[in-house]
Amino acid sequence: MALLKHSRQRDSIVEYLAGTKEHPTADMVYANIREQFPNISLGTVYRNLSLLNELGQVVKITTPGQPDRFDYRTDPHYHFICVKCGRVIDLDIEDKDIGDIDAIAGKGFDGIVNGHICQFYGICPDCVREERKHGN
Amino acid sequence: MALLKHSRQRDSIVEYLAGTKEHPTADMVYANIREQFPNISLGTVYRNLSLLNELGQVVKITTPGQPDRFDYRTDPHYHFICVKCGRVIDLDIEDKDIGDIDAIAGKGFDGIVNGHICQFYGICPDCVREERKHGN
DNA sequence: CTATGTGCAAATCCTTTGCATCAAC
DNA sequence: GTTGATGCAAAGGATTTGCACATAG
Numbered sequence: 308m309a310l311l312k313h314s315r316q317r318d319s320i321v322e323y324l325a326g327t328k329e330h331p332t333a334d335m336v337y338a339n340i341r342e343q344f345p346n347i348s349l350g351t352v353y354r355n356l357s358l359l360n361e362l363g364q365v366v367k368i369t370t371p372g373q374p375d376r377f378d379y380r381t382d383p384h385y386h387f388i389c390v391k392c393g394r395v396i397d398l399d400i401e402d403k404d405i406g407d408i409d410a411i412a413g414k415g416f417d418g419i420v421n422g423h424i425c426q427f428y429g430i431c432p433d434c435v436r437e438e439r440k441h442g443n
Numbered sequence: 444m445a446l447l448k449h450s451r452q453r454d455s456i457v458e459y460l461a462g463t464k465e466h467p468t469a470d471m472v473y474a475n476i477r478e479q480f481p482n483i484s485l486g487t488v489y490r491n492l493s494l495l496n497e498l499g500q501v502v503k504i505t506t507p508g509q510p511d512r513f514d515y516r517t518d519p520h521y522h523f524i525c526v527k528c529g530r531v532i533d534l535d536i537e538d539k540d541i542g543d544i545d546a547i548a549g550k551g552f553d554g555i556v557n558g559h560i561c562q563f564y565g566i567c568p569d570c571v572r573e574e575r576k577h578g579n
Numbered sequence: 580c581t582a583t584g585t586g587c588a589a590a591t592c593c594t595t596t597g598c599a600t601c602a603a604c
Numbered sequence: 605g606t607t608g609a610t611g612c613a614a615a616g617g618a619t620t621t622g623c624a625c626a627t628a629g
Contacts, residue, residue, distance in 0.1 A: 309583070312583050313629085348585070349586095350588090374618060375619090418523065423563045427559045450609055
C-alpha cells in the first residue's frame, strides 16, 4: 500500500471542507482552493477528494443528475436535498428511529443487508419562506 | 404538451422491461431490443426510457458509480444492491415498518420533507452461497 | 535519492442533442 | 401534410488517467 505524503494542496482542501457546511461539489472546491493555489488543477482536486473518501475522512454524496458532493462530517447522518434550490442540508435523525432499517429491509430476504444510502427530498426552510412570501 | 405517437421501438422497450426483473441499464435494453430492431439507436433507447420515466411508467434507479437502471415496477418498493456482483433486487418491505421515515426525518427540521430515496446494500443470496462454498 | 503528488491535457463513461429522414395520425 | 419518433453522429458534463516534472520524506 502506498505511503502517504503531505501536500499543501490536500491540506487546503481538508481545511476548506472542514470549515463549510455547504456540501460542495468538486468544482466548488476547485474554485475555492484556487484562491490560495491559483495553479491547482481540477484533476488534483478530484484525486484528493477521492483519496480522502477512501481514507474515510470525507463522505461522498451522490445524487441523481447532479455532480457528487463532499462532506467533512463522517459520523452517521442523513442528507436532505431541496428540490427547489438544490441545497444539501444535514439532518439529525435519532438513531433509534431509523437505525434498524437494515434489519427491517432484510426481513424475509435471503441475502445479507448491511448498509443503506438514504436521502430525503423536499423544500428547505429558505425556500418554504420564499414560497410563503409569494403567496403560494 | 407534446402529443404522444405510437412507436414499435417504444412498445418493444416496454415489453422487454415488463418481462424482466433484471433492472437493466440502457445498454442492456439496447442490446436486447437490437435483436428485434437491429437498427435501433442507443439515443432512441435513452429517449424512450426517459420519456417512460416522465410518464411514470418506468422507474429510474440511480446508484453511485454505476449507470442508471430501469424498473418496470412502479409501485412503491425498495432496491437491494449486491456489493459483490452488482445485481439489483426488489425488496418488499412492509410499509408500516418504513413508511413514516419522512416524518421521522422531518422531526426538528424547519423545511418540508416529502420524499426519500433509499437503497440497501449487502450480499445477495447467490453470492452468500458462493462465499460459503469457498469457505469464507 | 525515491516515491508520491501535481499540473496539464487527453481520454473515458454515460447520457443528451441537433438534424435530416421516417412513420403515425 | 403535420408532428412526433428515429438513426446517426457529434456534443456534453463529470470524472479519471497518462505522463513529465515538482516536492516531501
